[in-house]
Amino acid sequence: xxxxEVVVALDVGGTGMKCALVRPDGAVVxxxxxxxxxxxxxxxxxxxxxxxxxxxxxxxxxxxxxxxxGGIAVPGVVDEARGVAxxxxxxxxxxxxxxxxxxxxxxxxxALGHDVRVGGLAEARLGAGRGxxxxxxxxxxxxxxxxxxxxxxxxxGAHGAAGEIGHILVRPDATAxxxxxxxxAGAPASAADVADRAAAGAxxxxxxxxxxxxALADGLATGQAxxxxxxxxxxxxxxxxxxxxxxPLRAALHERMTFHREPRLVTAxxxxxxxxxxxxxxxxxxxx
Amino acid sequence: xxxxEVVVALDVGGTGMKCALVRPDGAVVxxxxxxxxxxxxxxxxxxxxxxxxxxxxxxxxxxxxxxxxGGIAVPGVVDEARGVAxxxxxxxxxxxxxxxxxxxxxxxxxALGHDVRVGGLAEARLGAGRGxxxxxxxxxxxxxxxxxxxxxxxxxGAHGAAGEIGHILVRPDATAxxxxxxxxAGAPASAADVADRAAAGAxxxxxxxxxxxxALADGLATGQAxxxxxxxxxxxxxxxxxxxxxxPLRAALHERMTFHREPRLVTAxxxxxxxxxxxxxxxxxxxx
Numbered sequence: 029x030x031x032x033e034v035v036v037a038l039d040v041g042g043t044g045m046k047c048a049l050v051r052p053d054g055a056v057v058x059x060x061x062x063x064x065x066x067x068x069x070x071x072x073x074x075x076x077x078x079x080x081x082x083x084x085x086x087x088x089x090x091x092x093x094x095x096x097x098g099g100i101a102v103p104g105v106v107d108e109a110r111g112v113a114x115x116x117x118x119x120x121x122x123x124x125x126x127x128x129x130x131x132x133x134x135x136x137x138x139a140l141g142h143d144v145r146v147g148g149l150a151e152a153r154l155g156a157g158r159g160x161x162x163x164x165x166x167x168x169x170x171x172x173x174x175x176x177x178x179x180x181x182x183x184x185g186a187h188g189a190a191g192e193i194g195h196i197l198v199r200p201d202a203t204a205x206x207x208x209x210x211x212x213a214g215a216p217a218s219a220a221d222v223a224d225r226a227a228a229g230a231x232x233x234x235x236x237x238x239x240x241x242x243a244l245a246d247g248l249a250t251g252q253a254x255x256x257x258x259x260x261x262x263x264x265x266x267x268x269x270x271x272x273x274x275x276p277l278r279a280a281l282h283e284r285m286t287f288h289r290e291p292r293l294v295t296a297x298x299x300x301x302x303x304x305x306x307x308x309x310x311x312x313x314x315x316x
Numbered sequence: 317x318x319x320x321e322v323v324v325a326l327d328v329g330g331t332g333m334k335c336a337l338v339r340p341d342g343a344v345v346x347x348x349x350x351x352x353x354x355x356x357x358x359x360x361x362x363x364x365x366x367x368x369x370x371x372x373x374x375x376x377x378x379x380x381x382x383x384x385x386g387g388i389a390v391p392g393v394v395d396e397a398r399g400v401a402x403x404x405x406x407x408x409x410x411x412x413x414x415x416x417x418x419x420x421x422x423x424x425x426x427a428l429g430h431d432v433r434v435g436g437l438a439e440a441r442l443g444a445g446r447g448x449x450x451x452x453x454x455x456x457x458x459x460x461x462x463x464x465x466x467x468x469x470x471x472x473g474a475h476g477a478a479g480e481i482g483h484i485l486v487r488p489d490a491t492a493x494x495x496x497x498x499x500x501a502g503a504p505a506s507a508a509d510v511a512d513r514a515a516a517g518a519x520x521x522x523x524x525x526x527x528x529x530x531a532l533a534d535g536l537a538t539g540q541a542x543x544x545x546x547x548x549x550x551x552x553x554x555x556x557x558x559x560x561x562x563x564p565l566r567a568a569l570h571e572r573m574t575f576h577r578e579p580r581l582v583t584a585x586x587x588x589x590x591x592x593x594x595x596x597x598x599x600x601x602x603x604x
Contacts, residue, residue, distance in 0.1 A: 186450035187577040195541040195576070255473060255542075256472075256473025288475075288477055
């Protein structure tokens, strides 16, 4: 692969799309953001994706670069083997053959991936999990999802739905705390704000923060029991709380380890570029 | 591989060892059972394993067969890559390099595996999961452990401790039910007995059985959220309850599925030969 080669990479979210030209070594040489406008319906979203991808490929060529592949990440249930966006609440997708649509439009081999799984791929290979063979990436934003990455490949599952750690049963007795926890998890600014107020000793903030940490530690302990990873990487908005999250979370996880080896617990290193960079990795991995 | 080739396979449990000569196609051509006598200490257990393995290889040769590999399965934490039995409460093992000890004694390439993971390997490739790429094998005996098998390989984890589904947090509010559940899970005869009594409508048996089923369904729903398998195979003593377990368990699991595809739920097909047959598969996979 020559140095002028790039992958056209899109990370499609419910409100915005992160788009980039990514070099084979994972470096981003150009980045753009666009609105998803999911309210216009799934067909319009697909059109927008294809138009942006095509324009990015054109931009690459205009800059003297050679687009060699396309990589697209979407949320929901994604069948990577068939290249189909099976289901997405945010985007209204139902069985959209997005890989083949984009490959036809771009005239390039294209891969379709799940946003959190490709984010985990990027963190495991280029970011905070680099150098460890077994990584669990946990993205905590408006929801919580995970990617289990072993030797540089993310587990997809039988139906493209692996890693739904947000759907596991943690603390069925803690229903009363769900709402504030959800608010914390959903709003990065609020999470940092609650963390600040908890650090300052405000009683409600202390309680809410502690309950969020305990619930998260339950989920991570479950993940560790089943996956036995070397490193857990925390990403998404809540990770911005940094040591105010990681320090108590590490202590709570430690309490829950019995005979298991305790994983290294770190925050994500790639920020919100992880999705694009992972989509590019997936595309490069899939090239014939 | 010629038709006379066999693997010397041992499945070492806390009380007994199942030992076999297994053909490359998975068929058992000879089986023996021996006492583990773990009370004599780990060194004595290792001696017993090596003596039995050597005798089995001799028996194969006497019968005109050709032993080509050794496969040993043990409980606990097993580092398959290094061939080390890291930890076993039942056998008293701490960092026993059992693979190399057995390879030296047998003069044959030998693989060391985890009892439940190789059992899952056998069920996925030769038994109840055959034909499906993503299988979760859950063995319910004196404890509960699982093996996640994708495309014929069982996930080992970073430290040889993957699949500890018995250690995940299910129903923290249900402490009162833990003891009878444990008794159920621990004693196959009792489990069948409780199932019978529950089927006959005995109130305590009905309650205990229902709680066992609900707790197990919680654990399986967690596993399905994280792994997204096509088939869940229930093995171990509790599986002997058959439809009295599977029918209510399938209903309880169905209630817990949201957007996930529901896995096929079946009982194990290979009985207590799964460990030996899986140890043999592991040995054959590892052959240079």
